[in-house]
Amino acid sequence: MKILFFTQYYEPEPFLIHDKTKELVNNGNEVTVVTGLPNYPKGEVMKDYKPGKQIIDGVNIVRLPIRPRKTGSKNLFLNYISYVIQGNKFVKSLDANFDVVYVYQLSPVFMAIPGIKYKKKFKKNLIIYCLDLWPESLVSGGIKKDRFIYNVFKIISKRIYKQADSIHISSRQFPKYFNEVLNVKKKFIYNPQYAVETSATIMEKSPYDDKKINITFTGNVGEMQSLDTVVNAMSIIESDNVQLNIVGDGSQLENLKSLVKDLDITEKVIFHGRKPVEQMDSYLHYSDALIISMKDDEAISYTMPAKLQSYLKSGKFIIGTINGEAARVIQEANVGIVSNAGNIEQLARNIELFMKKKDDFILNGKNGKKYYYEKFGKDKFIKILIEDLKRLSNS
Incomplete structure (x- = not known):
């Protein structure tokens, strides 16, 4: 399969996305990841990273020139929007060669918009892997549910989730929110995250005060x-x-x-x-x-x-x-x-x-x-992921 990934965050940012894409490549798939310049969590672009293309562990990575998070809610919003704008621009340069689209959705949910654009343009199926619920994540950030801005984002979030052909969820409690709050009734596939499973050498000396x-x-x-x-x-x-x-x-x-x-x-x-x-x-x-x-x-x-x-x-x-x-x-x-x-x-x-x-x-x-x-475990996660990617790439 040729899989097109959209995710605003990628290695070296502290998420396990690269490990998943690498495993897909190891299983004989071709993966292209459309991401931003790494700037999470500090808000400034990490040293030596520039817009452009590179290949790491067989994964084709496209880094878009997005605005860093910096500090403050205004800058954060501009960071979110910049990925959407740059992602939509990049989609214009793509052809119909990809079999299926996968969005690794942390915050914000807007990162799915370029994936939806590709889906509609070439009539491909789309999976959204939901790790953060929107617009509920805004409430966690201090925005009240009775505010106009919350209701605007609720409408946007609902429309985005409804575009998915399959929604993968990292928590068993997510369907309740989708059904009761967003009225989104889709095929939900429970596929929880896993830990880093590579064996690491334990340091000989403890980094802590061993008297405590x-x-x-x-x-x-x-x-x-x-x-x-x-x-x-x-x-x-x-x-x-x-x-x-x-x-x-x-x-x-x-x-x-x-x-x-x-x-x-x-x-x-x-x-x-x-x-x-x-x-x-x-x-x-x-x-x-x-x-x-x-x-x-x-x-x-x-x-x-x-x-x-x-x-x-x-x-x-x-x-x-x-x-x-x-x-x-x-x-x-x-x-x-x-x-x-x-x-x-x-x-x-x-x-x-x-x-x-x-x-x-x-x-x-x-x-x-x-x-x-x-x-949990990596093998379980990859098996569930590949099965659904194959299902949607063939339908």
Whole structure:
């Protein structure tokens, strides 16, 4: 098959899209990815990246000259729109050679528009893989549901999703939103994300203070992750025997560092910065427990953050301050303890409970690896993806 991918984000941005396209190529397909210049999460284009074409691991990559995110909602909106404009321009240069179109849809949903343009122009089938629900993601960003702008984006989102011939979903709770809020009734295929499955060499020396109980957060440090909840919980834990390690970067990093300073807990909260993917197994390996946190928001509760699969696969105990689908998985896997998103007091109590029963809880964490391979995994994901791509390319 010749598959045309549209996604605003791509490696080296911290999403597993490149791994999926590489696997499609390894399975004998030809893949072209139309993406932007990498600028997530910091908002500035990463060094040495320019518009143009390149081939990496057999994947044809087209980088469009999109505007970087920078800071502020106005710049973010311009970033979103620039991908649509540049993507639509690029579609004009394409022919009908592709068999099927696939949109890897994070935020914003607008990134599907160039894919829809190609679909209509050449009468091809379109798959949208939905990882972020729109327009609900706008509510998470502070836009009220009774605002005019929300209703405009609701209409746009509904029209975009209705253009899909198949919608792949990363959470079992998504169909409820599509049916009840957007009145979009399509063929939904549940295909949850997977963790990085390449074997990495574990660093000989721990990056942490091994005299402390080390709890680790990895990934994007943004507003949605609500890490201020975790930092505030650390401030009310009396013991100095516990350390929160934040391994990642993002728009809220400096604010979080200021909060740690204001709370006078700089010895309890350590910022390690963003690390290469190949080092992440080491940071998880040397942790006593892992923490997952998200904002208290209805739409976010529908989603399942990609880091959860990595956490499960690591076999470590998980402490969650999170609602919805992710909380359900942690409890079903019997791999951790969960408090409601945003509940500082309860999170602090749960961390203290882990410290008290650490040896027993560490054993519980081992349930995660078994659960991961039963419910998730790369092989399962690629099999489901290829089957539907073949179905739609032949119809």
